[in-house]
Amino acid sequence: MQKLIFSFLMALASLSAPLQASEPASTHANITQEVNDWLNTSLSNSPGAFSFELRPIVSRLKLDGCTQREISLPQGNRLVGNTMLRVKCIEGANWMFNLPVKISIQVQYAVAARPLAANQEISTGDIAMQQGDLATLPGSVILDPATAIGRALNSPVAAGQTLRQEQLRTAMAISQNQKVKIIFRQDGIEISNEGIAMNAAAEGQPVRVRLDKGKTITGTAQLGGIVDVGP
Structure with missing residues (x-):
């Protein structure tokens, strides 16, 4: 009888062992x-060379068996x-923990090559490129100088100062009180006239124009002092 009980207990042990090991x-x-691996994949499309320092997992942190884990960036955090x-x-x-990491991304970014005035339209010679860590730069820093060419400054920028997206706006195609050429096109017919712009406008923006005898019309500002007036 004792041998039968012992054999039964051994059979139970052999059945439970694989479940515990799974x-x-x-x-x-x-x-x-x-x-x-997740960081290397996520940072592979970074605008510059990247490196990171991952803080070790706290040794006393007990993590029960887990067959699948999810790694993510919590809301409000930047990579x-x-x-x-x-x-x-x-x-x-059923566990979760946060793991601190320090990420460095070395990039080329745009700065003012010389003192720039408010309303100045940016040209190639106005921009110089410097290298730095994206982590220490404003989130809106300009990395591609081509995106700044032809745009105008909202305020003065000192030489060497970082150029940011919010400092720039579309350059004015037409200035207030500028003499403009009005073009009316319809069904292949084009009629032109002249007038005085009553407001400044960027390309594609509406502009009011005063004609002779005080009459006003509204058209769309184009480069070269041209106002398109539709049918």
Whole structure:
């Protein structure tokens, strides 16, 4: 009888052993490797050369067996500078923790090559490129100088100062009180006239024009002091 009971207990043990081994505790080393892989993939399309320092997982943190984990960037965090990643078990256990990381991205960014005045239209010679860490720069810093050429400044910029998107606007195609050429096109017929612009306008914006005898019309500003008037 005792031998029968012993055999029964051994059979139960052999059945339970595979179940326990199927969900081993999640190792810190495995999770760290997964986070490193996630960062390398996520940063692969960065505008410059990147590097990162991942803080080690706290050694006393106990992580029950997890067959699938999710790594994400918590809302409000940027994937640059001192930031935070979230590691969450989504299959096999119920835990989540945040992991600090420091990310550096070396980029070329635009600065003023010389003192620039308000309303000045930016040309190639007005821009110089410098190298720096994106983490220390404003989020709106200009990385592609071509996006600034032909636009106008809202306010003065000192030499060497970083150029940012919010400092620039579309350059005015027409100035207030400027003499303009009015063109009316319809059904292949073109009629032109002249007038005085009553407001400044960028290309594509509406502009009011005063004609002879005080009459006014509204058209669309174009480069070269031209106002298109539709049918």
